Amino acid sequence: MRTTIAASAAAVVAASMLAASSAVNAPPAVLPRDQRMRWWRDARFGMFIHFGLYSAPGGTWDGKPVGGVGEWLLLNARIDPIAYEKALVPQFNPVKFDAGEWARIAKDAGMGYVVITTKHHDGFALWDSAVSDYDVMATPFRRDIMRELSDAVRAEGLRMCWYHSIMDWHHPDYQPRREWDRRPVDPQSFPRYVDYMHAQLRELLTRYGDIGILWFDGEWEGTWNHDWGKKTDDLVRSLQPGIIVNNRVDSGRAGMEGFTADEHARGDYGTPEQTIPPNGMPGKDWETCMTMNDTWGYKSADGNWKSAQTMIRMLCDIASKGGNFLLNVGPKGDGTIPEESVARLRRIGEWMKVNGEAIHGTQASPFPRKFPWGRVTTKHPFRSGAQATTLYLHVFEWPASGSIRLDGISNEPAGTVRVLGAPARTPAAHREGSAIVIDGIGSAAVDGDCTVIAVDIAGVPAVEPFRVRPAADGTIACTAADAVVTGSIQYEDRFANLGWWRDLASSASWPIELPERRTFDATIEYAADSCCAGDLSVSVMQDGKELFPGRVQLQPRAGWGDFATVPIGRYVLPAGRSEIKVKAASKNGDSFVNLRRIDLKPVR
Ligand code: FHN
Numbered sequence: 309m310r311t312t313i314a315a316s317a318a319a320v321v322a323a324s325m326l327a328a329s330s331a332v333n334a335p336p337a338v339l340p341r342d343q344r345m346r347w348w349r350d351a352r353f354g355m356f357i358h359f360g361l362y363s364a365p366g367g368t369w370d371g372k373p374v375g376g377v378g379e380w381l382l383l384n385a386r387i388d389p390i391a392y393e394k395a396l397v398p399q400f401n402p403v404k405f406d407a408g409e410w411a412r413i414a415k416d417a418g419m420g421y422v423v424i425t426t427k428h429h430d431g432f433a434l435w436d437s438a439v440s441d442y443d444v445m446a447t448p449f450r451r452d453i454m455r456e457l458s459d460a461v462r463a464e465g466l467r468m469c470w471y472h473s474i475m476d477w478h479h480p481d482y483q484p485r486r487e488w489d490r491r492p493v494d495p496q497s498f499p500r501y502v503d504y505m506h507a508q509l510r511e512l513l514t515r516y517g518d519i520g521i522l523w524f525d526g527e528w529e530g531t532w533n534h535d536w537g538k539k540t541d542d543l544v545r546s547l548q549p550g551i552i553v554n555n556r557v558d559s560g561r562a563g564m565e566g567f568t569a570d571e572h573a574r575g576d577y578g579t580p581e582q583t584i585p586p587n588g589m590p591g592k593d594w595e596t597c598m599t600m601n602d603t604w605g606y607k608s609a610d611g612n613w614k615s616a617q618t619m620i621r622m623l624c625d626i627a628s629k630g631g632n633f634l635l636n637v638g639p640k641g642d643g644t645i646p647e648e649s650v651a652r653l654r655r656i657g658e659w660m661k662v663n664g665e666a667i668h669g670t671q672a673s674p675f676p677r678k679f680p681w682g683r684v685t686t687k688h689p690f691r692s693g694a695q696a697t698t699l700y701l702h703v704f705e706w707p708a709s710g711s712i713r714l715d716g717i718s719n720e721p722a723g724t725v726r727v728l729g730a731p732a733r734t735p736a737a738h739r740e741g742s743a744i745v746i747d748g749i750g751s752a753a754v755d756g757d758c759t760v761i762a763v764d765i766a767g768v769p770a771v772e773p774f775r776v777r778p779a780a781d782g783t784i785a786c787t788a789a790d791a792v793v794t795g796s797i798q799y800e801d802r803f804a805n806l807g808w809w810r811d812l813a814s815s816a817s818w819p820i821e822l823p824e825r826r827t828f829d830a831t832i833e834y835a836a837d838s839c840c841a842g843d844l845s846v847s848v849m850q851d852g853k854e855l856f857p858g859r860v861q862l863q864p865r866a867g868w869g870d871f872a873t874v875p876i877g878r879y880v881l882p883a884g885r886s887e888i889k890v891k892a893a894s895k896n897g898d899s900f901v902n903l904r905r906i907d908l909k910p911v912r
Contacts, residue, residue, distance in 0.1 A: 361430060427508065481504065522552070527561065555578055566580035584626055616659075620757045662754075699764075717743070735748040803871070810899055816891075830909075836868070842862065
């Protein structure tokens with residue numbers, strides 16, 4: 309609850325002066341990144357909690373349903389921020405809130421951390437804030453939810469983490485304002501808002517013990533920039549040197565794909581949202597956050613729940629690509645987690661009790677692409693002095709043959725093969741040419757959602773690199789999902805395309821292997837807004853040398869989803885290994901094109 313206005317202003321000024329001095333005098337001494345990331349990489353799986361004033365109405369306003377996600381009620385119903393406060397603060401009374409129950413649900417599901425919305429875009433503080441009276445102490449509930457939850461989460465051995473929104477639709481100094489917000493605007497107010505936000509971050513990072521992650525969000529409006537991001541990142545790390553901060557503390561994130569191309573941007577990991585990068589992001593830390601239905605904050609009308617199987621397989625898919633899975637629950641206004649969420653998490657927990665070793669503490673699959681039957685994660689334990697790697701085969705589609713093939717690996721089986729959850733089965737692994745074959749796995753899956761087979765191999769995995777190979781008819785398909793990209797380019801689920809093509813240095817390439825030299829006619833399937841497109845540079849490369857350059861003008865189209873396939877020339881590809889590489893030789897607008905695929909058709 310706010311102290312007197314003068315005292316709170318003094319608190320904000322003092323806090324920001326201290327913060328400014330620490331941020332200006334010297335960058336904070338933070339722990340080395342790999343040391344900070346270790347627990348997070350091992351956890352692989354966390355609970356996201358969206359809880360706040362919006363949980364009470366559950367997606368309705370004035371008794372009528374409101375479209376969009378539940379936590380965007382103020383915006384979707386175009387509510388005056390003060391009217392929103394006056395209506396919902398007296399309503400917020402989650403009398404059934406039980407922090408211990410929430411923590412147990414997360415623990416039993418096999419989750420290693422909990423990220424809760426301390427303040428979402430509506431600006432309401434779920435803790436007792438000294439610099440605001442728009443907080444949980446102003447409600448009938450009058451309990452510090454952050455205090456209770458952080459104690460309960462730690463008691464279960466999990467890490468407590470804070471989500472905090474930069475965007476604040478309620479605070480008078482935040483800009484831009486919502487267009488229906490008629491309060492007077494002081495054009496110079498944004499720095500005051502940042503001081504206020506820093507004061508609240510100081511409260512959250514000095515009162516509630518060790519915090520695992522500061523999960524920023526709402527950084528996309530033009531008032532936030534790299535300078536504010538740097539100052540905020542420095543402040544957070546000066547208060548908790550071991551903390552992890554996501555990439556949304558800074559500006560420049562490329563949409564829901566979640567990565568920031570700028571190498572100077574702050575943030576420890578990328579944050580794909582509602583999407584899983586098709587081939588992960590090799591060498592980068594990232595975490596997909598996902599709803600169980602279609603809303604983050606509770607919505608009574610949203611019954612579009614994902615199945616537990618879907619989410620178990622998402623967890624396996626994400627872990628096989630070296631990412632983390634932050635799965636969301638949106639508790640109801642009474643403080644309980646919806647039964648649909650609890651039931652799914654209970655099932656996920658049952659699966660994790662048998663198969664958690666294939667998720668926790670694992671690294672990405674060594675294979676360049678996923679197998680049709682499922683996914684692979686790895687663990688590098690040292691056993692009896694000899695280094696062995698455990699491959700965990702996450703089998704979604706159980707083979708009737710009772711055997712599984714791992715093509716393109718040269719390691720020798722190291723003896724132990726287990727079917728998790730079926731200790732009586734006695735599978736065995738042997739080599740067949742360039743593959744390891746696992747037999748005797750049984751004619752039926754142990755778990756229809758996913759059965760895991762643990763296979764030890766000698767040494768560190770040595771697998772054949774990914775190559776695009778010709779189909780039976782000689783055609784070669786270079787798809788967006790298979791591209792090796794550099795610079796700002798990112799894969800976009802929306803149209804299964806490469807997007808965010810922002811500069812002439814960025815490139816997309818496909819490693820190709822041919823049995824003999826051949827000539828091909830090439831086509832590109834692309835889309836571009838009317839402002840954009842430009843000249844495409846096409847190169848056939850071998851051993852870093854350009855063999856056959858091409859340059860083709862791509863015409864603008866009607867939009868980023870308006871795809872067309874056009875010829876881009878005739879190219880000769882050498883026998884053996886080569887690559888097709890494309891870049892923007894020129895571009896008319898901010899972005900170049902959305903590229904869906906390049907096809908090579910052999911010239912008879
Ligand atoms: O606008 C928010 C949204 O409400 C939710 O919090 C998600 C979770 O990552 N983040 C923003 C949308 O990208």
